[in-house]
Amino acid sequence: LNQITIAIDAMGGDFGPKVTIPASLLTLEKHENLHVLLVGDQVLMNTELAKHSSRYGLETRLRIIHTTQQVAMDELPSQALRAKKDSSMRVAINQIKEGAAQACVSAGNTGALMAIARFVLKMLPGVDRPAIIASLPTIKPNKGVRILDLGANVDTCADHLFQFAVMGSVLVSAMDHIKRPRVALLNIGEEEIKGNDQVKHTAQLLTESDAINYVGYIEGNDIFSGDADVVVCDGFVGNVALKTIEGVANLFITYLKNAFNHNWLTRLLAVIATPALNKLKRSMDPGRRNGASLIGLQGIVIKSHGGANVMAFANAIREAIHEVEGNIPQLIRQEVGIMLEETESP
Amino acid sequence: LNQITIAIDAMGGDFGPKVTIPASLLTLEKHENLHVLLVGDQVLMNTELAKHSSRYGLETRLRIIHTTQQVAMDELPSQALRAKKDSSMRVAINQIKEGAAQACVSAGNTGALMAIARFVLKMLPGVDRPAIIASLPTIKPNKGVRILDLGANVDTCADHLFQFAVMGSVLVSAMDHIKRPRVALLNIGEEEIKGNDQVKHTAQLLTESDAINYVGYIEGNDIFSGDADVVVCDGFVGNVALKTIEGVANLFITYLKNAFNHNWLTRLLAVIATPALNKLKRSMDPGRRNGASLIGLQGIVIKSHGGANVMAFANAIREAIHEVEGNIPQLIRQEVGIMLEETESP
Numbered sequence: 108l109n110q111i112t113i114a115i116d117a118m119g120g121d122f123g124p125k126v127t128i129p130a131s132l133l134t135l136e137k138h139e140n141l142h143v144l145l146v147g148d149q150v151l152m153n154t155e156l157a158k159h160s161s162r163y164g165l166e167t168r169l170r171i172i173h174t175t176q177q178v179a180m181d182e183l184p185s186q187a188l189r190a191k192k193d194s195s196m197r198v199a200i201n202q203i204k205e206g207a208a209q210a211c212v213s214a215g216n217t218g219a220l221m222a223i224a225r226f227v228l229k230m231l232p233g234v235d236r237p238a239i240i241a242s243l244p245t246i247k248p249n250k251g252v253r254i255l256d257l258g259a260n261v262d263t264c265a266d267h268l269f270q271f272a273v274m275g276s277v278l279v280s281a282m283d284h285i286k287r288p289r290v291a292l293l294n295i296g297e298e299e300i301k302g303n304d305q306v307k308h309t310a311q312l313l314t315e316s317d318a319i320n321y322v323g324y325i326e327g328n329d330i331f332s333g334d335a336d337v338v339v340c341d342g343f344v345g346n347v348a349l350k351t352i353e354g355v356a357n358l359f360i361t362y363l364k365n366a367f368n369h370n371w372l373t374r375l376l377a378v379i380a381t382p383a384l385n386k387l388k389r390s391m392d393p394g395r396r397n398g399a400s401l402i403g404l405q406g407i408v409i410k411s412h413g414g415a416n417v418m419a420f421a422n423a424i425r426e427a428i429h430e431v432e433g434n435i436p437q438l439i440r441q442e443v444g445i446m447l448e449e450t451e452s453p
Numbered sequence: 454l455n456q457i458t459i460a461i462d463a464m465g466g467d468f469g470p471k472v473t474i475p476a477s478l479l480t481l482e483k484h485e486n487l488h489v490l491l492v493g494d495q496v497l498m499n500t501e502l503a504k505h506s507s508r509y510g511l512e513t514r515l516r517i518i519h520t521t522q523q524v525a526m527d528e529l530p531s532q533a534l535r536a537k538k539d540s541s542m543r544v545a546i547n548q549i550k551e552g553a554a555q556a557c558v559s560a561g562n563t564g565a566l567m568a569i570a571r572f573v574l575k576m577l578p579g580v581d582r583p584a585i586i587a588s589l590p591t592i593k594p595n596k597g598v599r600i601l602d603l604g605a606n607v608d609t610c611a612d613h614l615f616q617f618a619v620m621g622s623v624l625v626s627a628m629d630h631i632k633r634p635r636v637a638l639l640n641i642g643e644e645e646i647k648g649n650d651q652v653k654h655t656a657q658l659l660t661e662s663d664a665i666n667y668v669g670y671i672e673g674n675d676i677f678s679g680d681a682d683v684v685v686c687d688g689f690v691g692n693v694a695l696k697t698i699e700g701v702a703n704l705f706i707t708y709l710k711n712a713f714n715h716n717w718l719t720r721l722l723a724v725i726a727t728p729a730l731n732k733l734k735r736s737m738d739p740g741r742r743n744g745a746s747l748i749g750l751q752g753i754v755i756k757s758h759g760g761a762n763v764m765a766f767a768n769a770i771r772e773a774i775h776e777v778e779g780n781i782p783q784l785i786r787q788e789v790g791i792m793l794e795e796t797e798s799p
Contacts, residue, residue: 327696350673
């Protein structure tokens with residue numbers, strides 16, 4: 108096994124080192140070829156590490172990089188880019204640029220992460236804009252679907268959406284081992300006015316392309332049908348959809364509690380059914396599938412949910428490992444390169 | 454009580470008279486001042502009515518209007534508008550125009566319903582585009598939120614979104630008895646790039662207006678928080694959000710089944726917990742809150758979900774009754790009239 112080194116923004120997220128460090132140790136235990144660079148305040152990190160000192164033998168695969176600053180969750184991206192050059196986030200991303208790490212994982216401010224990653228790593232040639240891609244469950248057992256863009260961009264044009272389709276297809280092909288991933292375009296159902304101009308134009312580009320296995324329009328309810336492997340949409344629409352899913356999940360967990368809190372019999376049943384209910388809550392929990400990728404960049408950057416717990420943050424690190432193994436940015440570079448050549452040689 | 458007459462597109466929806474007629478009879482029984490015009494194929498409608506002949510005394514408040522055509526669920530709106538002048542949908546809407554009914558309810562093709570309603574009834578003065586508004590549950594008990602536009606429009610501008618805010622506010626104020634409804638604008642969370650140009654411009658218009666109790670941006674997960682009474686968004690975004698909610702509901706019902714199908718103990722628990730689980734499924738079922746309104750028109754048109762069952766279609770009829778009682782189109786006309794005067798008299 109080849110050695111993989113991942114830089115962790117240890118200060119990011121709602122819980123900082125309390126989550127990022129146990130999650131890193133957990134992942135180090137499971138992956139013998141993994142090395143971790145913990146980037147952040149050394150005092151806080153060492154305090155947290157001391158709590159887990161019983162885990163011998165991991166120190167050799169773990170290095171601390173001390174930083175003095177931190178990007179706040181509500182900080183403006185431009186401000187973070189300008190004034191936080193010694194932040195854990197910035198220095199973690201720098202590790203990729205300098206060749207010290209192959210990927211970076213952060214649970215910090217998404218806008219700042221995007222801005223810093225784009226500035227430090229630069230876009231892949233031929234890709235105009237980065238996108239955020241993540242996996243969602245479907246009604247088919249063990250079958251997921253990846254959706255992009257989840258909010259890296261607003262006011263995108265059809266060319267951008269087409270690039271997202273290419274990148275999403277490459278990523279799914281390599282990560283989920285699907286030869287020609289079925290790519291669908293998120294749209295609304297009214298026949299005549301089907302879609303806005305942006306979507307109609309993108310559909311045309313996708314239909315004309317041989318590189319993409321384009322399967323047509325998909326509506327919001329069919330995201331979870333398992334009939335598409337990649338769903339492409341504008342970042343505004345994708346972010347609203349993602350957050351709406353989170354909202355519905357919360358709503359249903361509230362319903363679940365209320366339903367079983369109805370009377371003494373249902374409360375008793377809830378106790379007996381605890382394992383089944385916990386299983387249900389886990390499958391509802393978006394954190395279980397934690398780890399969105401910022402793609403289109405010259406490097407692998409994984410964004411964890413800010414409120415991720417240890418298990419969820421460990422999932423995000425595992426996503427980073429898989430993308431390193433899958434060689435994702437290089438594959439996207441190749442595929443986009445081929446398409447550019449095709450377009451330029453009539 | 455004043456007499457209320459509602460025209461029913463009896464042929465619309467996935468089940469036609471099998472659902473629309475029992476739902477009409479059910480509602481007639483509950484509302485003594487209700488009269489219903491059943492519009493559709495008289496043979497099919499009479500066959501269905503005969504099945505429920507035990508319900509004496511309703512015939513005097515029920516009239517059949519025979520039509521020879523039907524709008525298909527996948528028919529192009531322009532085609533339906535041009536070629537289906539004797540369809541149950543068209544003739545049902547005509548009843549409002551002719552003063553024979555005060556509202557119309559249809560479970561048919563949304564695009565066709567919108568096109569025909571707009572052509573026959575015309576827009577209210579000062580309203581550029583109609584919108585679809587519906588109610589969603591929140592985590593607060595017995596507290597709903599209304600959201601618009603759910604797909605009547607794509608490629609809307611800030612002026613349209615502002616008009617949607619005014620219409621939504623008027624409707625919620627009258628229907629839900631809230632004096633100054635809290636109006637929020639659906640947006641995404643990234644600080645700096647917060648929103649696309651359309652949303653930013655709309656926020657400015659809403660902030661400047663005294664007529665609207667604008668409470669700012671809201672993200673997808675907060676739709677269900679109960680912190681807003683009206684959520685305003687573009688029809689493309691709203692439709693994706695609505696369909697996504699439907700998809701998540703299906704996904705969770707699948708999870709629920711799987712969780713309780715795990716082993717013999719959980720299967721036994723599922724049997725005992727049936728009432729609690731049914732209550733849970735009902736609260737998850739979007740059909741329970743069936744009945745979206747097409748607003749901005751000179752008349753009340755309610756769109757039922759195509760797959761609505763008898764209970765759900767009856768909910769849509771009840772929504773129509775409440776809008777007639779609430780005098781919604783007249784209230785919107787007044788409010789928009791006042792705003793137009795304010796804008797034109799500097």
